[in-house]
Amino acid sequence: QSRINMPLMERAKAATNPLAQRLLTLMDRKKSNLCVAVDTQSSVELISMAEKLGPYICLLKTHIDIIDDFSKETIQKLKELSEKHDFLLFEDRKFADIGNTVKMQYKGGVHNICDWAHLVTAHPVAGPGVLQGLCKAGLRDDRGCVIIAEMSSSGNLNTPAYIEDSIKIGNSFGGFVIGYVCQSSIDVDAGVILFTPGVSLDASSDSLGQQYVTPETAVNEKGADVVIVGRGITGSENPVERAEQYRKRCYDALCKRFES
Ligand code: S5P
Numbered sequence: 001q002s003r004i005n006m007p008l009m010e011r012a013k014a015a016t017n018p019l020a021q022r023l024l025t026l027m028d029r030k031k032s033n034l035c036v037a038v039d040t041q042s043s044v045e046l047i048s049m050a051e052k053l054g055p056y057i058c059l060l061k062t063h064i065d066i067i068d069d070f071s072k073e074t075i076q077k078l079k080e081l082s083e084k085h086d087f088l089l090f091e092d093r094k095f096a097d098i099g100n101t102v103k104m105q106y107k108g109g110v111h112n113i114c115d116w117a118h119l120v121t122a123h124p125v126a127g128p129g130v131l132q133g134l135c136k137a138g139l140r141d142d143r144g145c146v147i148i149a150e151m152s153s154s155g156n157l158n159t160p161a162y163i164e165d166s167i168k169i170g171n172s173f174g175g176f177v178i179g180y181v182c183q184s185s186i187d188v189d190a191g192v193i194l195f196t197p198g199v200s201l202d203a204s205s206d207s208l209g210q211q212y213v214t215p216e217t218a219v220n221e222k223g224a225d226v227v228i229v230g231r232g233i234t235g236s237e238n239p240v241e242r243a244e245q246y247r248k249r250c251y252d253a254l255c256k257r258f259e260s
């Protein structure tokens with residue numbers, strides 16, 4: 001049995017990374033492989049979405065540096081809601097610099113990301129140093145990283161060789177890297193998690209290069225375990241109803257895949 005058709009709890013058992021185990025177990029318990037991307041500049045809106053959508057998601061993805069009215073209270077509330085509604089916090093910082101710089105970006109500044117974000121993203125373009133740097137700041141059981149191996153946007157520079165090398169780098173940091181953001185069903189161990197953004201039921205693209213597929217295409221053809229949805233939910237008239245619709249379509253597709 002491979003990652004593709006193994007049920008979540010079997011994969012949790014196969015996972016060597018404690019945070020990957022925790023996320024796979026959470027996905028099974030909540031019947032959700034939906035990560036919502038709340039890309040808003042208002043902390044009130046961010047907290048309100050986290051409160052409303054919390055019951056339907058396994059992860060809340062933030063871009064904390066776009067918040068205009070950021071304060072420590074924003075983080076305090078996110079932490080409380082993460083516990084109340086049983087989801088993990090995923091800061092999509094896309095670290096991409098030399099190790100020494102990302103170490104400071106991870107634990108310093110006003111955002112102090114490693115204090116609160118269970119997961120962060122990193123581009124491996126600078127080489128393994130980016131992960132060495134992040135590990136220096138935050139290697140503990142409830143902190144992990146998702147490597148951006150392949151982007152959803154048109155014209156991206158992620159060649160097959162880049163994707164393959166990204167996975168090699170990620171695999172050599174198995175204690176910290178829990179999975180990959182990608183657009184294809186790359187070959188990874190059963191305990192490793194694939195995340196796929198660029199999913200919408202309404203649009204096939206936006207005006208700035210984003211490209212969308214349906215939840216079923218993401219899970220079946222692109223091998224997604226976790227589906228990342230932003231504006232398809234947050235930009236709709238009824239985000240709660242929409243979140244439940246996405247949750248169900250994403251989770252049903254995943255369960256069907258186990259049975260295949
Ligand atoms: O390849 C990628 C990687 C990421 S993390 N493509 C993406 O779109 N993302 C992020 O997913 C992006 O930064 C945004 O937060 C989210 C997609 O948002 P949507 O509104 O287009 O669904």
